[in-house]
Amino acid sequence: MQTVPAIPDLVKLKRGAGAPRLLQDNLTIAFFLLPALILFLLFVIYPIFQSVYYSLFNWKGLGPAVDYVGIENFKRILSDRVFLIALRNGLLIVVFSLALQLPLSLGLAVLVGNNLRGRAFYRTIFFLPYVLSEVIAAIMWLIILNPDPERGFINAVLVLFPGAEAQPWLGNPDTVLVAVFVALTWKYFGFHMLLYLTGLQNIPVEIQEAARIDGASVLQSFFRITLPLLYSTIRTSVYLSVLGSLQQFILVWIMTKGGPVNASETLATYMYRFGFVRFQLGYGSAVAIYMFLLCLFFSLVYQRLTRQPDYLTGL
Amino acid sequence: MATMSIPRQRWNARKFLPQFARYFILTVVIVFVLVPIVMLLFGALKTRGEFMTRPYTLPIPPRWENVITIVSEPSFWGMLRNSLLVMLAATFGVVAICSLAAFVFARMEFRTKGLAFNLFTVGLMFPINVAILPVYFVLRQIDLIDSLMGVILVQTAFQLSGNILILRGFFTAIPTELQDAAYIDGCTAFDFFIRILLPLARPALAAVAALTMIVSWNDLLVPLIVINQDKLWTLPLGTMQFQGQYGQDLSLVSAFVAISALPTIIFYLFAERQIVSGLTAGAIKG
DSSP states (O other): OSSOOOOOHHHHHHTSSSHHHHHHHHHHHHHHHHHHHHHIIIIIIIIHHHHHTTTTOOOOOSOOOOOOOTTHOOOOOHHHHHHHHHHHHHHHHHIIIIIIHHHHHHHHHHHHHTTTTHHHHHHHHHHHHSSSOOOHHHHHHHHHHHTTTTTTTHHHHTTTTTOOOOOOOTSSTHHHHHHHHHHHHHHHHHHHHHHHHHHHSSOOHHHHHHHHHHTOOHHHHIIIHHHTTTTTHHHHHHHHHHHHHHHHHHHHHHHHTOOOTTTOHHHHHHHHIIIIIIIIIIHHHHHHHHHHHHHHHHHHHHHHHHHOOOTTTTO | OHHHHHHHHHHHHHHHSSSHHHHHHHHHHHHHHHHHHHHHHHHHTOHHHHHOOOOTSSSSSSSOOOHHHHTTTTHHHHHHHHHHHHHHHHHHHHHHHHHHHHHHHHHOOTHHHHHHHHHHHHHGGOOOOHHHHHHHHHHTTOOOSSSSSHHHHHHHHHHHHHHHHHHHHHHSSSHHHHHHHHTTTTOOHHHHIIIIIIHHHHHHHHHHHHHHHHHHOOHHHHHHHHHSGGGGGGHHHHHHHHHHHTTOHHHHHHHHHHHHHHHHHHHHHHHHHHHHHHHHHHHHOO
């Protein structure tokens, strides 16, 4: 940047000075933002308003929506048993994820740590399921969850234990959600582990060393130092996990179609069923709005509740 | 006291978490991760009969019949082509559009900047799984149903928020002095962006591109609602339909799934660093 500007640049400098410069900047801003703004308004923002409109109609998608029903759809949804199951399942997946999947990911990240031999290898393997598509993951799990121990690997291993019997994991309303959750964990724990690994890397080694010299035990140094310093990473990971859990779709749809008897229905499978299978688009729109409000409500409350404590802002 | 505690601490740590227990746990998790993948490969390399009678043995000798059946099917190559086309277009769109917008948010001032930026962050709370039905209405209105263009535009639109955020973070980290120097030398904002900022931000652009490629390549939801005719199926959509149609012939399904997973795995092994840095930057900024 220290070099003498070439002559064409000097010419530009003159033209770019003063008021024309401002105009030029404003034009640049407009042109640079325009493509993003158009796409975003058209496909993300406008649909929100449009679905609010359609949610007030009983509309099958043919011709214009004329059968105005007010907030009838919203009332019907709340009194539909299946919707409540879907909501409960969403919340259960959230609870399972927070109680099992994230601690597992954090534990593994700590185990892999900063200096384990073969660290890169473990990371590569653990993260692999995350990059495979949900279709592929779902079909893999369908295959190994086959109820017949002659076909499905999980049951084949299970029957080796005395007293254990093969289970139709996906066919039994009592086990289906657990089976789906195991598949979800398989797919997503690597992502959270990766976040924690990055977070751990950012903790200065000196702090851990100082604690060790002061005589802190491994557990003490984990709970008093590592965990608080991971605060912002955990905060992010919890946020993404909750939002992701609430809107699970493809994996569940391919593995169970929400069945048997709606036992594994999620909010997204419920919306898909009404919107794209039964073509009750007004009703489906109302479901979409409930989902949107749920995500929005959670985001706002969560961000308010988890403001970073002051002593951590420097890290 | 302090000097006493160092040896005691070391001994404690060894007792508490012996190295072999560490490796043991990690190995258990590796098995958990690999079982579905390995079973899939076993199935893919066996004949239907072999897979029925002894599914859990190594596929020796490997049978390539299923694989050959699938790769000699023109429709498979059609899906591959569609997926590639969508992925490349969406990735190009995301990288170009997001870097333009991120530059404005990182480096330029205007009155409604805060408002415009907040608008884009709404997208983070409105993921495609929630938005899919409303988006479908819009696609119907502008007549993009049953076209790859519809898939590309929707995928691009829903990748904007996160990637603008990632790139803005990277762009902000580039020293302001560079920009001042460039402006003093007579650069316009556009010159600075094209000639200085973008080349410097190449690693960030690679991360965004790698991430978008994975998301687009794996996406099933958007093609599922946009595409009707089987000529336009993408690979995930084709995989789902194939599983529905040949669900009984597990070895054939396994072969199809294994082949369709192959490009992702190869890409992952080459671009792991970019994918990882894109994801962690995105998550931590978001």
